[in-house]
Amino acid sequence: MTQLHPIIERVTARIIDRSKDSRRRYLDLIEREAHSSTARSGLSCSNLAHGFAAAEGDKAAIASGRGPNLAIVTAYNDMLSAHQPYARYPEAMKLYAREVGATAQVAGGVPAMCDGVTQGQAGMELSLFSRDAIAIGTAIAMSHAMFDGMALLGICDKIVPGLVIGALRFGHLPALFVPSGPMPSGIANKDKQKVRQLYAEGKASRAELLDSESKSYHSPGTCTFYGTANSNQMMMEMMGLHIPGAAFVPPGTPLRSALTRAAVHRLAEIGRDSADYRPMGLVVDEKAIVNACVGLLATGGSTNHAIHLPAMARAAGVQLDWQDLDELSSAVPLIARVYPNGAGDVNHFHAAGGIGYVVRELLDAGLAHADVLTVAAGGMRAYADEPWLDGEALAVRPAPAQSGDDAMLRPVAQPFLGDGGMRLVQGNLGRATFKTSAVDAERWTIEAPARVFDSQEAVQAAFKAGELDRDVVVVVRFQGPRANGMPELHKLTPPLGVLQDRGFKVALVTDGRMSGASGKIPAAIHVTPEALGGGALALLQDGDLVRLCANIGSLEVLADLSTRTPAAPPRLEMGTGRELFAVLRHHADGAERGGSAMLAEAGL
Template identity: 55%
Template sequence: MNPVVQKVTERIIERSKATRAAYLEKIEKARIKGPHRGSLSCGNLAHGFAACGKEDKDSLKAFTKANIGIINSYNDMLSAHQPYEQYPDIIREAVKEVGSVAQVAGGVPAMCDGVTQGQDGMDLSLMSRDVIAMSSCVGLSHNMFDGALMLGICDKIVPGLVMSALAYGHLPFVFVPAGPMPSGISNKEKAATRQLFAEGKVGRDELLESESASYHSAGTCTFYGTANSNQLVVEVMGLHLPGSSFVNPGTPLRDALTKAAAKQVTRLTDLGTEYTPIGHIVDEKSVVNGIVALLATGGSTNHTMHLVAMARAAGILVNWDDFSELSSVTPLITRIYPNGQADINHFVAAGGMALLFRELLGAGLLHNDVKTICGEGLEKYTKEPFIENGELVWKDGPTEAADPGVIATTEKPFKQDGGVVVLDGNLGRAVIKTSSMEDPNVVIEAPAVIFESQHHLDGAFKEGKLNKDCIVVVRFQGPKAIGMPELHKLTPPLGVLQDKGYKVALLTDGRMSGASGRVPAAIHLTPEGIDGGLIAKVQEGDMIRIDPANQAVTLLVDEAELAARKPAEPTLVADERVGMGREFFGALRSHMTGAEQGACSLFVDEN
């Protein structure tokens, strides 16, 4: 093992000793009660299988055949989740073939940040993760299930599903992806049209045509944002079948993998032959593996919050120092948009997950002594799935990239580090994604221009007020303020300013997520402005320095003056908590932890 990866892992194990022990004790107590249907009264059980056919009722009465719950995030507005409409039928039939039963245990909401970006609904996005976790727990609470299949893809959905699965950590869970849509127009072309629109050089018709040619069919968006980062991380943590993350929907291979996942979970139940609960798969080593794979591929900065919350659900305590130290020794070995021009389908064609596993294992960057849904170790994940003579088979994956411009080797990486840097200073702690930046060590020292809304920046940009070196400060965007929405409306105008030769950067207690691009962006700043953060004391024209090489973010104002300043009063927060259902989320908002603690409302009683 790489000594730094080993050291960070041992530090996490030591830090988590008490909470992990308590978690394992909890799930063991749940396990020894046996198949839970046996503890139900006759009336309870009759309600649980009332809608089943006679054969399934007889199976469930016997207590010797597994009942598999399905948690489904299907809706047909969200392209990534539209394929899940047919999955329950596929799963029920596959499970029946091995003598077990499957029931849809519940549905969870699945919103699309691509639809809500810049809209009021985006303020619910991050909090929806916790709602999904709670909703899934409700679905599984009937005590009817010996294991479950989790159907989810996108930004907050998979982390929420993982958290809820870990709450039922004595049960086995298999995560079932739906795959990316086929490639549309190039990401470079799409980004160029967005920038031309921001400059007023093309109209809305041209912009919509470009966007529609990119997001054009069922399946996950093909850029490497949070949705595809979710799939990669979950596979590396051993919760997917090998090579299943990025198979296009509506293909024979996709259906075969779904059937295989359904059958595999029955083997992992306490009634099966290979009992493997998710609480034993997700341990400190698998969490570190997930972080390393995220860093090696330049994945979503949202996981600096999601992986923290996911780990906490298993009694594992992770912080940003762990991310930063792992990033320092994890080479960047993929170029997938926005870290390059290739999309996720190009990544698959270049060698995909099998080659990624091979490279990281060979370099000692992944722990191999871990459990997965396929047994011990990660060697199985260096294989690729195929349909051969009508059967699903796995064959050895490639040993080198078909396109070295998309997947590099650990010996000759695109960058020597993982491209996620933790910034620290008098302003607090923030994250910056350097893997997409032209110069990852650029220092931006410039006067502050302050906004309380991403929408207000657009007007200042159009009026030419930002035609200068500046650090754009967008504050009161954090979890407790308005739910920490993504601020991607900022990216095109800041990119235009950068192209004009101005030194610009962004500082915010809000999010930029997996699509953080070439503009230096110190994001997820904690403590947030509404919760005592110094960002609330920044005044127009104050000099700020963002220095990734030295991991620093500093407000260059005399300490005595800062002490005398009163924090600014948020003028927009009250209005941004009302409408589009936002008023119903006040309790969650008020209990949200800081970004480094996972921006989570579910563990507040223990923090």
């Protein structure tokens, strides 16, 4: 048996110790729920009759309780390319359930935003808190006490974390995520990025930009860059919540259908009345959270998960912070480069060996926990295999022993970088995340005068006016959860990239978000405390010398802030439903705790 790396062991032990009280409260909760009268057997005849009134063909089975009844919680809509394939899933899943003596019902739907549509728009200010709405929607779906397991249909940015958080409150039941897979690869990523920068410089028309983007995002399936959505899929594998190898199989293929069928069959096998009970609350424990962190670091995944992982962990009674991520990063090498950190997308990554290759490398190097409960019978080692079709039957085989593309995927012994590339930077400006894996090492230290803005639109205006053509640390504040819902600041990437390409030393410091879709600019993001309510960013002024250094983990302003008065936040705009989220903004906690009002108010 491979010995666990001492840093992985130490950080895991610290998380377990820190979480002992909250984890015990959580385990007590799901134990009570497992034996409460709110199970289907405890429903009155009137309750039960309402529950199966429309279950054509399944009424007798649900009424008699002779097999498990599975909840389908779906984030389907046909505007999100990743979720469009889910339209027909419930119909098929009901058939698959009947094959093993089970039944399935759509328990409810949850909202599903597309950050690709809302980025740079007012709707992005709803994005982070849509995670809370999704968690609440999941709880509403599961509140009917009709179900013996949860099939969770969601893929994209806030949707998977929201489903995890909501489902964990019903952690006495087994749960499986059922993905739909990525769209085919489109225009080369370097060509897409080039057109974006040309447009930012006024050298490409809107028609040319739209043509380029349409060739990138062009069909049903998940967007193929390695942003938050595809990082979600990797983490569901690392947390043992997928059928092994399900993450990146394309939609509409026989193998994808076979994996969905296997997910339903497996969910029916692992309920509380079975001999192989695998409740979600026991699958998602401290070691599973560490495995998710390790997978994120090893593959250069989205920085959004510096917010989502602590929130998901809290829902299971596990306390995770950025120091944990930073220390894990020091031990976990970067073994994958997927766009925007490399040239190829997730389809190329999957073809080169994919998740199975990554899992095997991490387990063999003692960088991930093998001794964990997963939905798969073989534990975490099962995720080092890849699925394939033997005729019409689903089969598995070991992931490739060698990478199919060493420009994208490498063994632990020959990594791209010696660490996982997600570092904690801290100092008198607060604590923040710096994604070193996306930035050339010579740019990890930037010291330059600050230019302070309260919106990304103001940054764009200054760029177009030529005011940023110099060495500069661009500070964008009042972008945290309490200020405006912590939108992603994607409008900043092209102009800052242009400035850097012109030879200037440029960095970004913000209490807002940038995801795995962000690019090559050194950035201290998610700064906490945020500017609204006491953060030092509210004290900064134009010209203050700011030093950002990922090498030593520092985020400092070389000025005396003690006599300054905080700047007033900008007036909040109404419209696009933003006013409906005011209570969530008001009660949100800090980014390092997950930026959630719901978890904060629940005392989790």
